[in-house]
Amino acid sequence: MQSEATVSPPRHLSRRNQPSTSTAPRSGSRLRTLLGLHQPQPEPRSDLHDTLYVIPRPAADAHDMRVFENVAKMYEGGSRSYESCENARGLAPTPDAGCSSGMGVARGFLPRLLEMITTPKRKGKSKIVYDADGELLPLDGEEGELIDDEACFMEPHDSDGIDLLVMLPPELALHVLSQLDKDSIVACLAVSHAWRRLASDDTVWRTLFYRQPGWFVNIPRRRAQTLASQTASTQLLQPRSPSLLSSLNISPSRRTSAEPARPRTVSSHGDISLNWPDLFKQRHKVARKWYFGAAKSNKLAGHLDSVYCLELDTAADTIVTGSRDRSIKIWSVRTGELKETLQAHEGSVLCLKVELAKGFMCSGSSDRTIRVWERAGGSWGVKAVLSGHAGGVLDLRMDDKWIVSCSKDTLIRVWDRQTLQQHCVLKGHEGPVNAVGLQGNQVVSASGDGTMILWDIENGSRVRTFAGHDKGLACVEFKDDTIISGSNDRKIKVWSASTGDCLYTLPGHELLVRALAYDSMSRRLVSASYDRTIKVWEFGEGRDGWKLVREFKNLHDSHIFDVKFDATKIVSTSHDQKILVLDFAYDVDALLFT
Structure with a gap:
């Protein structure tokens, strides 16, 4: 020393x-x-x-x-x-x-x-x-003193480092940040003022938003005509000419500078601009509730008997249900109010499909008919009645080209949507056909005989048969190359449509799996059973196939017959005559998420 x-x-x-x-x-x-x-x-x-x-x-x-x-x-x-x-x-x-x-x-x-x-x-x-003695001499003619304090430093720490991010052109800096995950971007906000300005930019958060499976922004349909004429809304939802960020597969930012994003709102005049950091925050809050948070439940009462089927369109604030009381009821999602009751069938309404934006609906009944509905002047009316089945119509599917129905009579009938003429009849099952799925020119049918058959609509031929369930099938979903089936053997199976292979088997339900709802973008599956439970499954990268992420028990007092979901809600119907709405966004402004 x-x-x-x-x-x-x-x-x-x-x-x-x-x-x-x-x-x-x-x-x-x-x-x-x-x-x-x-x-x-x-x-x-x-x-x-x-x-x-x-x-x-x-x-x-x-x-x-x-x-x-x-x-x-x-x-x-x-x-x-x-x-x-x-x-x-x-x-x-x-x-x-x-x-x-x-x-x-x-x-x-x-x-x-x-x-x-x-x-x-x-x-x-x-x-x-x-x-020479280290004493401070007078400064500018005034006496002063400088204290040498080893425990207190008033100068910033010297650094020879170079901030490469700030030195980049704003477009490149934003592109770099757009490749990060949420936690990394949040960390960037605390690095410096310059980094905070960049990490707060709309481009970064919009890219991150659309990178999440199943996340999207939906402009309310009731404003579609107004927004269609607005340049701002068009740029919001559709890519512009190729730009630096076009490789991100999202709409590039309307701003290319690194200036901080100003608070943005959705005006009532169709001039749409969005605060993307806040939008991501709110959407992320909703997503977490699917796994951990409490959901607000609301039961809609009005049917006089079992409610067999439903359709959900949150963006249009509408739930449509069909019941054993022979009626179709239309409800408000937001308030639960009954908006309209339709009467036309002479038997139970067993299935229905609706396209509210086009004012088009089909319903199938135990009276062996399919009613085609159109909305004109704000009210629904029957446009046509499709006959031909010898038993109750158990399920329906439709797209822009086809209407497909299946029946207790073991047959599948395909109708031309434009002419409403029958295109073909598909025969092959030995028991009632309880459910069908439609994808392009292919139909998959699930039968009480325990098998599924994939059909080619154009020529009416059988493509392949799927066997693997131990008992009869009750429901099926068909999206992209994925077929998912639910059975009385209490199992859910996931199949490849192109190869016929059974990829996964999901056990867990204690009674018949009555209904399935599947979203191929988010890879989320919701199943409902006679055991009065609703299960939420997800398929994600890095995990061993499908995983049960949430379960809701005893939501209904009896068997569950149908289930649908979107980004913020699960809706189910039951033998107890009730429609149950589980809302994961009750405390979030989620208008643009559904």
């Missing part, structure tokens, strides 16, 4: 970044003269050199001097381009210190550049001079 008798200069004489009395290097002097800032400073008196310690100021390095000379030459030559100014150590011009006009350059950007590089961290302080 150093002896107390050892004499050494005071600690403060070796501290860095203190101003000095030395003059600027010669090239710096030329630049000061050029800019009209030259202030001759006399050399220190030689008789003081023996009695004073002068804290040296770090001289600008050779690179800095070359920068000065280049800037000086640039100014002498009249060049004031932004690109040339940017070469000066990456310093961006500000509104009052830019590279755009006349002497404002000399008074603004260039003097600041000179001051920042030749006198780092000076911050306007005067020169500090000490005598």
Whole structure:
């Protein structure tokens, strides 16, 4: 350890970044003269050199001097381009210190550049001079004192690091941030003001939003005609011409600068702009509730007997249900209010499909008919009656081209949607066909005989047969190349439509699996059973296939007959005559999520 008798200069004489009395290097002097800032400073008196310690100021390095000379030459030559100014150590011009006009350059950007590089961290302080004993001499004619405190530092920590993100053009910086996950982007918000501005940009959060499976933004349909004529709404939902961020597979940002996003709202006049960071936050809150949070339940009462089927359209604020009481009822999702009751069938309404945006609906009944409904003038009416089945119509599917029905009579009938004429009859099952799925020109049928058959609609031929369940099938979903079936053997099976292989078997229900609802984008499956439970399953990367993520027990007082869901709700119907709505977004403004 150093002896107390050892004499050494005071600690403060070796501290860095203190101003000095030395003059600027010669090239710096030329630049000061050029800019009209030259202030001759006399050399220190030689008789003081023996009695004073002068804290040296770090001289600008050779690179800095070359920068000065280049800037000086640039100014002498009249060049004031932004690109040339940017070469000066990456310093961006500000509104009052830019590279755009006349002497404002000399008074603004260039003097600041000179001051920042030749006198780092000076911050306007005067020169500090000490005598040989380390005592503070008078400053500017006034007595003062400087305390050397090893436990308290008032200067920022020196760093030779380079902030590459800030040095990038804004478009590239936003592109880099757009590749991160949520937690990483949140961490970037705390790095610096510059990073916070970039990480708060709409582009970053919109990219992250659409990267989540099954997440999307839906503009309310009741405003569709108004929004269709608005440029802003078109740019919001559809990509513009190819841009730097087009590789992200989302609509590029309307802003390409790194300026902070201003709060945005949805106006009542169709001029749509969205606050994407807040939108992501609210959507993420809803997503978490599917796994952990409580859901608000609401039961709709009005049917006089079992409710067999339902359709859900939250965006249109509508639930449509069919019952054993022979009626179809239309409800408000938001308020639970009964909006309309339709009577036409002579038997139980066993199945229905509806396209509210097109004002088109089909319903199947135990009276062996299919009623085709149209909405005109705000009310629904029967357009046509499709006959041909010899037993009750148990399930329906439709798209823009076909209407497909199946029946207790073991047959599947395909109808042309435009002409409402029968296209073909598919025969092959030995028992009632309880459910069908439609995908393009293919239909899959699930029967009480324990088998499924995949059919080609165009030629009416059988493509393949699926066998694997131990008992009869009650329900089926067909999306993309995935077929999912539910059976009286209490199991759910996932199949490949193209190969016929059974990929997964999902056990768990204690009684017949009566209904399935599947979303191929989010890879989420909801199943409902006679055991009065609703189960939520998900298939995700990095996990061993399908996984049960949530279970709701005893929501109904009896068997559950049907279930549907969207981003914010699960809706089910039952033998107990009730419609149950489970709402995961009751405390969130989720209008745009459904």
